Amino acid sequence: MGLEQKAGDMGIVTVGLEEAVNWARTRSMWPMLFGLACCAIEMMSAQASHYDMSRFGMELMRASPRQSDLMIVAGRVTRKMAPVLRRLYDLMPDPKWVISMGDCASCGGVFNNYAIMPGVDEVVPVDVYVAGCPPRPEGLIHGILTVYEKVYGEKVKDWA
Amino acid sequence: MLEQTEVTLEDLKHLVSERALEGETVLLNMGPQHPSTHGVLRLLLELDGETVVSCIPDIGFLHTGIEKNMESKRYEQAATMTDRLDYLNTIGNVLVYCLAIEELTGLDVPPRAQVVRVILCELHRIASHLVWLATQALDLAAQSVFLYCFREREHVLDILELVSGQRMMTTYFRPGGLWRDVPDEFEDTVRQFIEYFPARIEQYETLLTKNPLFLERTQKIGVISGEDAVRWGLSGPTLRGSGVAFDHRKANPYSGYEQYEFDVPTASSGDVYGRYVVRMEEFRQSVRIVKQALDNLPGGPSRSDNRKFVPPPRSELGTSMEAVIHHFKLWTEGFDVPKGSVYVPIESARGELGVFLEADGSNKPYRVHYRTPSFVHLQVLPKLAVGHLVADLVAIIGSIDIVLGDADR
């Protein structure tokens, strides 16, 4: 006998604007193909039929940065590749998030030498780090769900 | 550091034709991030409309400095870094490193370890060819083959996880044999796999081999003759697709390969379709080898018992004083390899994978160099791509089966 009952009968639902916007953003986030090395193969396995990522809204991976929201940096980033990575990040339109997948992208991993950038957070700001060498596909999916939780806590004026 | 410096045409004048300098042809960058380049490969294309006039590959975007990093680690520690080179056929890199150490030190490998090594090598060959088939078909817009191949690959990765605990970077082979013995379920699981897998190969063949669209896109594309292929140093299925029947498993066998009966498939056309046919037949030959190896799996120890190089089992540590001393020495200082140098080639899924190991008597390798097949095969890409369309270039890159971790090291 409240407003919700009456409104529901007429087919009207009330919800906060932020909730609706965040819900829409998470349910159709498209990742950008940025597979560099071994972690890319596990990312492809996560996209394939055994550990399906399209049930989380990531039906396809867009190669073009202009059409994607989420950048999964999968693999080791060398000093030669760092300017390319930054340029692609700048080309993505807001709102955008970054997952750093694997040990090499998070902290340099097994390697500690002149050629590898120790952690991709020196180049782009990272939201979620997923550990593993390479992380299991379930680990990557857990990382994606953590990004979703972060998105639920965001306000509209953060990206406005 | 983050600003990009420009590569001008002046530096590359000697590699492009004269028409580029007059502006008649277009210079296009097929950049490091591209859906069809199988990794971070940059190609500078000179195009006349849609036809490729010349193509300049630019690699180094995945150069990890593994060779220099291995010089500052002990021999056992350096073995974990070798997995990350060719990340689709990880066990091949570790195998060739262990074979080199065993040759320099004269370590023996028990027969059970040799047979398990052969089984795992062939299973990895199957897994690597599955990824090749998936990505090649995906580039030619046959997306369902990608899903089917990865479904099979999950079964191979389950076997690897059963044996070593890790799906991809296993480092399961150590100098002297295996890290630890295979569990009891290993034989049954592998037998189950090789019983249903031939039917799956038939499934892929019905989808692609006689498909007129696939034939149009792959026949007469990227042709190289047998003689040219040998001069350019090609090996593996890329060489066998041009008619030269050369396989390191037959020419200088390692790890007991001379006991098994298998054929070396070749194709005479030398084009993308020929290499496809060779790799499909290699699936069947690998299953044949695994079956023979499983039937002859001997019992016995799985690692050498030369305690100067191989740690003792933990059960002995409670009772024997020498075991404790050996354990201590191996864990703190590692083992020393006598002075010498050796080059060992094996047949990996891509071609001839070899390691040049130079030791100077200490517990760290003095110089390790990996001769990787993808590095050598990428050199011949400009020659294969001239005169074809850009869409054919994508098919050619798929057929030479490069992995950029292999090429850049």
Place this chain on the structure above:
Amino acid sequence: MDEKLQPTLDALGERFSAQQQKFGAEIYLVVEPGQLVEFCKTLHDEFHFDMLSDLTAVDYWPAQEPRFHVVYHFFSISNGIGIGLRVPVPGIEPTVPTIESVYPNANWHEREIWDMFGIYVEGHSDLRRILMPFDWEGHPLRKDYPLGYEEVQFTFNYDQIDKRKPYAKE
């Protein structure tokens, strides 16, 4: 090491007055840089070593004379044997002639030894850096080039290193 290789080694050693040196269990032929191209032509035409397997270099710093050894491995598909050569190169202005005319796939291997060791290859058609960025200074695989590692952040020095570490802004 194969016994089939011994007569080949003896014949070549006599013809070019090259020494046979033992490195562990393998025997390598030591060749002077001046004779290298002639040697490779003979290997290819007469002895049927039709494939160049590997071309790499080893740095023996701080020994200066010779400082580098450029190592070649050839394989014969018809006979099924492999042979190894070593060319000693001094440390000051190291040069070695190119064998691109005999084995075309030496092209990228020689670019790699220029990039990683600084050994200049004479007569090469396209000598530029291949694995490092083209404006990099130094030759990484030399023994006097540092590994370039960064200090590990443990709990006791976490904040000190964190202040100096660059983090990306939006």
